[in-house]
Amino acid sequence: MEKGNSVNLVKNTARVTNVPxxxxxSAFGVEAIRRDGHAHWAAVAAKAGAAGFEVRRELFADDTQSQPDSLRELGDKIRAAGMWPVYSTPATLFDDQGALDESAMTLTLAEADALGARIVKFQLGGSPVTGTATDESTLDRLIAGVAGSKSKVVVENGQLKAGGTIDAFAALFEALKPRKHTLSMTFDTGNWRWANQDPLDAAKRLGEYVTYVHCKAVQGEGARRFATAPAMDDTYFTTLLAQLPRDVPRGIEFPFDPAHMADDAARYVQQIATA
Structure with missing residues (x-):
């Protein structure tokens, strides 16, 4: 099949399945993003049929790229390519004592606003022992901070025990449930493995809070684990996705072959849209 037809098929498939x-x-590689810039690879993502492009703050080549003018320019380029931006930061909503990190929240939301992000993604953080604070004062300040964002605010399960356990997310969202709020969750299908958590159990317990899914499979054990593309016949992966909301955006967060970036991007857009 010719490349142009392949890309059209990807776009049509994504539209039919209603899965953005x-x-x-990072799928294009740390070195490539820092060398060429996010905008260059966003154009490749657009040609592959992606609906959105996730900007990673930790991949900026220098601090000037996180300044408001630079972020606005990058956001404009992503939208001009026909996509919407997502902003991802390694910042955590809660510090390592479990307290709400309001300064990190304020700074990140301002950066996401400058980018014009549709979604802004934090790590949860918190104490590896006690999780995150859920007292009324903390929840009030969290809800107020999130409500002031122009982007949808999500927290992602990370690869560490702090901010990577099912119980930590369950405790926070259960505490928030009686209140009116807009915080939701990014469910990373692979990160649970690093934190020694069962992804299927996580999906069953946390699926109702999920509005964004990061897709990847995991190979290896212990410290030698690494992210990889889900195989076409990976029934575990498809079973896991079936436990999660079907109509939320899915992010491709596994590495492409450096020699075939554009082809991999187009192929995996189709595969993840229909999984």
């Missing part, structure tokens, strides 16, 4: 696909910048 986001390509995460």
């Amino acid at each position: 696909i986001v390509i995460v910048a």
Whole structure:
């Protein structure tokens, strides 16, 4: 099949399935993003049929790229390519004592606003022992901070025990449930493995809070684990996705072959949209 027809098929498939696909910048590799910039690879993602492009703050080549003018320019380029931006930060909503990190929240939301992000993604953080604070004062300040964002605010399960356990997310969202709020969750299908958590159990317990899914499979054990593309016949992966909301964006967060970036991007947009 010719490349042009392949890309059209990807776009049509994503439209029919109603699953918006986001390509995460890191899929193109740290070196490529820092060398060429996010905008260059966002254009490749657009040609592959992606609906969104996830900008990773930790991949900026220098601090000037996180300044408001630079972020506005990058956001404009992503939208001009026909996609919407997602903003991802390694910042955590809660510090390592479990307290709400309001300064990190304020700074990140301002950066996401400058980018014009549809979604802004934090790590949860918190104490590896006690999780996050859920007292009324903390929840009030969290809800107020999130409500002031122009982007949808989500927290992602990370690869560490702090901010990577099912119980930590369940405790926070259960505490928030009686209140009116807009915080939701990014469910990373692979990160649970690093934190020694069962992804299927996580999906069953947390699926109702999920509005964005990061897709990847995991190979290896212990410290030698690494992210990889789900195989076409990976029934575990498809079973896991079936436990999660079907109509939320799915992000591709596994590495592409450096020799075939554009082809991989187009192929995996189609595969993840229909999984």
